[in-house]
Amino acid sequence: MLLSLEGPRGMELNCCSHVDRLLSKLPKYLRDGFIEFLQQQGKLNSISLNPYNLQDFAGWLQVKAQQQRLSIRLVQRYQHERLPGVTTGKPSAKPKGPSLVLYHGASPAETALSTRPKEPKQKKPLKVLCIFCNNKEHYITRCDNIKEQSVADLQKWISDGKRCWRCARLHESEMCNLKKPCSDCGGIHLQVLHRIARDDPTNTASTSESRVYLTPASATSRVLLKVVPVLLHNKFKSVETYAVLDDGAQRTMILPMAVQMLQLRGEPEILALRTVRSDITHLSGSKINLEISPKSEPKRHFQILGAFTASGLNLVEQSYPVQRLQRRYAHIRGLPLQSFHNVRPLVLIGSDHVHLITADKPVCQGSKGGPIAVHTALGWALQGTEESTPSHSSVHQCLFVSTACPDDLLYRNVEKLWQLDILPYRNEKLVVRSREDQEAIKLLECRTQRIQVDDVQRYATALLRKPGAPKLTSTIQSVMPSLRSTERKLQKDPKEAAIYSGEINKLIKAGYVSKLQPEEVTKSEEAWYIPHHLVCHNDKPRLVFNCSFRYQGLSLNDQLLPGPALGPSLLGVLLRFRQHHVAVSADIRGMFHQVHLLPEDRPLLRFIWRDLHCENCPDVYEWQVLPFGTTSSPCCAIFAVQQHARNNQESYPGAYR
Secondary structure: OHHHHHOOOOOOOOOHHHHHHHHHOOOHHHHHHHHHHHHHHOOOOOOOOOOOOHHHHHHHHHHHHHHHHHHHHHHHHHHOOOOOOOOOOOOOOOOOOOOOOOOOOOOHHHHHHHOOOOOOOOOOOOOOOOOOOOOOOOOHHHOHHHHHOOHHHHHHHHHHOOOOOOOOOOOOHHHOOOOOOOOOOOOOOOHHHHHHHHHOOOOOOOOOOOOEEEEOOOOOOOEEOOEEEEEEEEOOEEEEEEEEEOOOEOOOEEOHHHHHHHOOOOEEEEEEEEOOOOOEEEEEEEEEEEEEEEOOOOOOOEEEEEEEEOOOEEEOOEEEOHHHHHHHOHHHOOOOOOOEEEEOOOEEEOHHHHHHHOOOOOOEOOOOOOOEEEEEOOEEEEEEEOOOOOOOOOOOOOOOEEEOOHHHHHHHHHHHHHHHHOOOOOOHHHOOOOHHHHHHHHHHHHHOEEEEEOOEEEEEEOOOEOOOOOOOEOOHHHOHHHHHHHHHHHHHOHHHHHHHHHHHHHHHHHOOEEEOOHHHHOOOOOEOEOOEEEEEEOOEEEEEEOOOOEEOOEEOHHHEOOOOOOOOOHHHHHHHOOOOOOOOOOOOOOOHHHOEEOOOOHHHOEEEEOOOOOOOOOEEEEEOEOOOOOOOHHHHHHHHHHHHHHHOOOOOOOOOO
């Protein structure tokens, strides 16, 4: 199943830790059988850090299953063989008595006697025997004498009699098939032997070496990490390898293979390794010092101090299809990038050596997506997705390694308690705006202006279009099916038709929309038509314009930024209601329609209407103000109100607070 879902290089399929956990549940003789199987396959002679995977384990299980089937088949053949001298005839009816299973040889006379039908015998009850005091009235689990023995006497009895310390029977503990756990500690042993099992130094689960993967494996490297070819140095020894430059790691890691090849020595250290899931793994290793240099400049050395290494660390294979990427993306052509396939880095450089992982030249970024090219002190590296559109990959890589400080959680909880104790509570997340929100505010501050409309000064803002948004062009035919559907519905209900026509006439009379002449329709470079329909909310009819309408895969709302939430917080509003005896509430009538659009954005908000005259060509109308339904209308309208208060705060200081 994993092979069909992830392919032959899937993360789960090639994960050694899964095999280690499965082997830990098997007895020793089966684990030894798996090791022999790997030796026969030549897997243990490989220098790879992942010498075996789930496919090897499945192949071994298939061999064991085939051996079991052959063994059963040989026994069945032996049972059904005819003895010499026995006449063949009509087979007799199968006796109802219990059948005999013959595993070892027997004389013909004994076999002939054993095949005769026997009368059914009553099942004999199991014999009760205590293997400690030889009492036939109870088992060892009910024995009072063994409970009175000291730990030293019990250990002497187990060792002298060569008994299993789990069940006290005459076999080795590794061959014990006891499955019921102890009710005191949960270990696999009898409860009466809990004291010696707890103190016995051999009472440890025999598990294989676990591995901590600093970068999760991926079936397809859709997301490229910053990987550079480097040289590691220690005095007169050098190793050529690759390094992962991880901005999210607080500590530099080096794999044991590189430490062994460079013959490095360090100081012992126990590191608390924490990932994005906040789970902490304590690793016992050492911190070492070494030198690193870019492969293109081997004489340029950089010091790496306090790098952590431990057995069990691992980095997955990485690939850079540079030639394919350079054919597709022009911004990385001509850069000295090295192409490699399925190489395994031996170093992860974190933010403790920030001068090695940050860009020292302008970042090369394309306008149509794709990975960016970053030049660091160790050379050029790529970072980002290979595709210009997000790919639906089943596995995503997220690198984040930090050292856990035990005081961090306590400090954050106390700080949060102090903040909550003082109302109104200030949420720091509201202060820090995203890049999109910053871009939206920048557009509003630069392009919001005052215009003269019927001898009245009005504010006009721009639609908050995303950077690099494509041009929107559609025709009248894109919304004609919607208009015909609306007309058929209105022809069946004259009352609703009159309401519909009246709502559009209100927009025209108020100056919110304007009718275009035929020669004006084709003047603008961009034009986008939106459908409309009538809804009733609380018995109040309202004309709705669908700005999320899609045509040829594009939508107006998809190209607009929502902008930040500029309005007051609900908690602050509720708290201010308690400051005085009387609270006053006010509303701006048609708030969106009080803010006009800039002339260059109006062609993006067109619609057609012919007042139910289906035989005529529809007229084209264009919005002059912010309509309901666009993604950016709430932010633009609130910004215009706040801008008006800022512009008049000298005359009305209480308006802007």
